[in-house]
Amino acid sequence: MRYWLMKSEPDVFGIDDLKKVKVEPWDGVRNYQARNMMRDQMKKGDKIFFYHSSCKVPGIVGIMQVIKESHPDVSALNPESKYYDPKSTVENPRWFMVSVGFVKKFKRTISLEELKKQTTLQEMPLVRRGSRLSIMPVTKTEWETILSMI
DNA sequence: GCCAACGTTGGC
DNA sequence: GCCAACGTTGGC
Numbered sequence: 001m002r003y004w005l006m007k008s009e010p011d012v013f014g015i016d017d018l019k020k021v022k023v024e025p026w027d028g029v030r031n032y033q034a035r036n037m038m039r040d041q042m043k044k045g046d047k048i049f050f051y052h053s054s055c056k057v058p059g060i061v062g063i064m065q066v067i068k069e070s071h072p073d074v075s076a077l078n079p080e081s082k083y084y085d086p087k088s089t090v091e092n093p094r095w096f097m098v099s100v101g102f103v104k105k106f107k108r109t110i111s112l113e114e115l116k117k118q119t120t121l122q123e124m125p126l127v128r129r130g131s132r133l134s135i136m137p138v139t140k141t142e143w144e145t146i147l148s149m150i
Numbered sequence: 151g152c153c154a155a156c157g158t159t160g161g162c
Numbered sequence: 163g164c165c166a167a168c169g170t171t172g173g174c
Contacts, residue, residue, distance in 0.1 A: 007160090030158095031169075054160055112161080130167040132159045 003138040004042065005049040005060070005126060006100070015050050015061045018102045023067050025099045027075040028083040034135040039070045039096040041137075048100060049138060049146065051126070052109070059111035060146060068099035110149050120145045 006026065008014065018024055029035055046066040052058055072093035075083040088094035116127045121142055125131040138146075 009160090033169095058161070129161090130159095132168060134159085 002041065002043065002046045003048070003140065003143040004037070004046060005051055005124075005136050005138050006064075007051045007053040007134045009054045010052045010061075011055065014052060015102075015105050018050065018062075018064060018100070019105060021102075023099055023101045025068075025071075025073075026097045027073045029073070029097060029134060030083065030085065030095065031132075031134060033133060035096055037135050037137070038098045042066050042069065042098045044069055047103070047143070049143075053134075057109050057111050059109040059113075059115065060106070061109050062105040063103040064100040065103050066098050067101040070096045070098060073097040106150055108150070110146060114149065115146070118145060118149070 010016075013024070026038070029038065044066050048064045048066065049060045050062045050064050052061050072090075073083070073088075073095035075081040076085040076088035076093065076095045077090060078084055083095075085094060112127070115121055115124070121127055124138070124142060125133050125136045
Protein backbone atom coordinates (compact mmCIF):
# COMPACT_ATOMS: atom_id res chain seq x y z
CA MET A 1 0.00 0.00 0.00
CA ARG A 2 1.20 3.47 -0.89
CA TYR A 3 0.61 6.89 0.59
CA TRP A 4 -0.35 10.04 -1.32
CA LEU A 5 -1.32 13.65 -0.93
CA MET A 6 -3.96 15.40 -3.02
CA LYS A 7 -4.74 19.09 -3.13
CA SER A 8 -8.12 20.70 -3.50
CA GLU A 9 -9.49 24.17 -2.97
CA PRO A 10 -11.98 23.99 -0.10
CA ASP A 11 -14.16 26.60 -1.83
CA VAL A 12 -14.57 24.14 -4.69
CA PHE A 13 -14.41 20.81 -2.88
CA GLY A 14 -13.18 20.43 0.69
CA ILE A 15 -12.98 17.74 3.36
CA ASP A 16 -16.48 18.56 4.64
CA ASP A 17 -17.88 18.01 1.16
CA LEU A 18 -16.19 14.62 1.01
CA LYS A 19 -17.49 13.74 4.45
CA LYS A 20 -20.98 14.48 3.18
CA VAL A 21 -20.84 12.57 -0.11
CA LYS A 22 -18.55 9.78 1.24
CA VAL A 23 -17.10 8.96 -2.19
CA GLU A 24 -16.02 11.34 -4.95
CA PRO A 25 -14.44 10.92 -8.39
CA TRP A 26 -11.36 13.15 -8.37
CA ASP A 27 -12.07 14.86 -11.68
CA GLY A 28 -10.53 17.91 -13.28
CA VAL A 29 -6.86 17.01 -13.02
CA ARG A 30 -5.23 18.31 -16.20
CA ASN A 31 -1.60 17.72 -15.49
CA TYR A 32 0.18 14.73 -17.01
CA GLN A 33 2.36 13.90 -14.05
CA ALA A 34 -0.63 13.87 -11.72
CA ARG A 35 -2.69 11.92 -14.24
CA ASN A 36 -0.01 9.27 -14.59
CA MET A 37 0.07 8.71 -10.86
CA MET A 38 -3.68 8.21 -10.74
CA ARG A 39 -3.71 6.06 -13.85
CA ASP A 40 -0.69 3.87 -13.15
CA GLN A 41 0.12 3.83 -9.46
CA MET A 42 -2.81 4.51 -7.21
CA LYS A 43 -4.34 1.29 -5.95
CA LYS A 44 -7.48 0.51 -4.05
CA GLY A 45 -6.91 1.01 -0.33
CA ASP A 46 -4.02 3.46 -0.73
CA LYS A 47 -4.20 6.18 1.90
CA ILE A 48 -4.28 9.86 0.94
CA PHE A 49 -3.79 13.10 2.83
CA PHE A 50 -6.41 15.69 1.91
CA TYR A 51 -4.74 19.08 1.48
CA HIS A 52 -6.59 22.38 1.32
CA SER A 53 -4.97 24.89 -1.04
CA SER A 54 -5.68 28.50 -2.00
CA CYS A 55 -7.39 29.28 1.27
CA LYS A 56 -6.79 31.13 4.52
CA VAL A 57 -4.75 28.38 6.19
CA PRO A 58 -3.41 25.97 3.58
CA GLY A 59 -2.62 22.56 5.04
CA ILE A 60 -3.55 18.94 5.60
CA VAL A 61 -7.04 18.48 6.97
CA GLY A 62 -7.71 14.75 6.92
CA ILE A 63 -7.39 11.34 5.32
CA MET A 64 -9.10 9.62 2.43
CA GLN A 65 -8.49 6.40 0.56
CA VAL A 66 -8.65 5.07 -2.99
CA ILE A 67 -12.05 3.46 -3.53
CA LYS A 68 -11.95 2.95 -7.28
CA GLU A 69 -8.81 2.69 -9.37
CA SER A 70 -8.16 4.50 -12.64
CA HIS A 71 -11.10 5.23 -14.91
CA PRO A 72 -11.61 7.89 -17.60
CA ASP A 73 -12.38 11.40 -16.40
CA VAL A 74 -15.67 11.96 -18.21
CA SER A 75 -15.70 15.69 -17.37
CA ALA A 76 -13.20 16.05 -20.22
CA LEU A 77 -15.90 14.89 -22.65
CA ASN A 78 -18.55 17.32 -21.52
CA PRO A 79 -18.50 20.65 -23.42
CA GLU A 80 -20.48 22.20 -20.55
CA SER A 81 -17.79 21.33 -18.04
CA LYS A 82 -15.00 23.73 -17.15
CA TYR A 83 -12.73 20.71 -17.38
CA TYR A 84 -13.73 20.03 -21.00
CA ASP A 85 -10.90 18.96 -23.29
CA PRO A 86 -11.82 18.63 -26.98
CA LYS A 87 -8.79 16.41 -27.52
CA SER A 88 -10.20 13.73 -25.25
CA THR A 89 -12.65 11.23 -26.75
CA VAL A 90 -14.63 8.23 -25.55
CA GLU A 91 -12.52 5.93 -27.73
CA ASN A 92 -9.28 7.53 -26.66
CA PRO A 93 -9.62 9.26 -23.31
CA ARG A 94 -6.78 11.58 -22.41
CA TRP A 95 -7.57 12.08 -18.73
CA PHE A 96 -7.99 9.54 -15.97
CA MET A 97 -8.99 9.76 -12.35
CA VAL A 98 -9.50 7.65 -9.24
CA SER A 99 -12.44 7.80 -6.87
CA VAL A 100 -11.66 8.55 -3.26
CA GLY A 101 -13.54 7.86 -0.05
CA PHE A 102 -13.71 9.75 3.22
CA VAL A 103 -11.71 8.24 6.07
CA LYS A 104 -11.35 10.95 8.69
CA LYS A 105 -11.16 14.65 9.31
CA PHE A 106 -8.45 15.87 11.67
CA LYS A 107 -9.45 17.90 14.69
CA ARG A 108 -7.23 20.66 13.37
CA THR A 109 -5.44 21.71 10.21
CA ILE A 110 -1.78 20.79 10.01
CA SER A 111 -0.73 23.97 8.28
CA LEU A 112 1.79 24.29 5.50
CA GLU A 113 3.71 26.61 7.79
CA GLU A 114 4.14 23.79 10.34
CA LEU A 115 4.98 21.23 7.68
CA LYS A 116 7.75 23.47 6.38
CA LYS A 117 9.37 23.53 9.82
CA GLN A 118 9.71 19.73 10.04
CA THR A 119 13.20 18.68 9.07
CA THR A 120 12.02 15.23 8.01
CA LEU A 121 9.59 16.72 5.50
CA GLN A 122 12.02 18.84 3.53
CA GLU A 123 12.02 16.40 0.60
CA MET A 124 8.29 16.69 0.03
CA PRO A 125 7.39 18.55 -3.19
CA LEU A 126 4.67 20.19 -1.11
CA VAL A 127 7.10 22.33 0.88
CA ARG A 128 9.21 23.18 -2.14
CA ARG A 129 8.85 26.68 -3.43
CA GLY A 130 7.10 26.80 -6.78
CA SER A 131 5.96 23.20 -6.69
CA ARG A 132 2.50 23.00 -8.21
CA LEU A 133 1.93 19.27 -8.26
CA SER A 134 -1.63 18.62 -7.12
CA ILE A 135 -1.00 14.92 -6.47
CA MET A 136 2.19 13.57 -4.99
CA PRO A 137 3.52 10.42 -3.35
CA VAL A 138 4.21 10.47 0.39
CA THR A 139 6.76 8.15 1.97
CA LYS A 140 5.93 6.01 5.00
CA THR A 141 8.25 8.14 7.12
CA GLU A 142 6.60 11.35 5.96
CA TRP A 143 3.16 9.85 6.57
CA GLU A 144 4.02 8.88 10.12
CA THR A 145 5.72 12.19 10.83
CA ILE A 146 2.64 14.09 9.76
CA LEU A 147 0.32 11.83 11.76
CA SER A 148 2.44 12.51 14.84
CA MET A 149 1.84 16.24 14.41
CA ILE A 150 -1.90 16.11 14.96
C1' DG B 151 13.19 20.58 -31.75
C1' DC B 152 13.67 25.29 -29.99
C1' DC B 153 11.81 28.86 -27.44
C1' DA B 154 8.82 32.93 -26.67
C1' DA B 155 4.35 33.83 -25.25
C1' DC B 156 0.77 32.65 -22.64
C1' DG B 157 -2.02 30.41 -18.96
C1' DT B 158 -2.31 28.33 -14.41
C1' DT B 159 -1.21 27.30 -9.67
C1' DG B 160 -1.00 28.67 -5.22
C1' DG B 161 1.45 31.02 -1.39
C1' DC B 162 1.68 35.36 0.43
C1' DG C 163 -4.21 41.27 -6.07
C1' DC C 164 0.67 40.20 -6.89
C1' DC C 165 3.94 37.42 -8.78
C1' DA C 166 7.25 33.41 -9.05
C1' DA C 167 7.53 29.11 -10.98
C1' DC C 168 6.08 26.02 -13.92
C1' DG C 169 3.56 23.61 -17.89
C1' DT C 170 1.62 24.03 -22.44
C1' DT C 171 1.11 25.82 -27.00
C1' DG C 172 2.32 26.98 -31.45
C1' DG C 173 5.22 29.45 -34.88
C1' DC C 174 9.32 28.79 -37.13
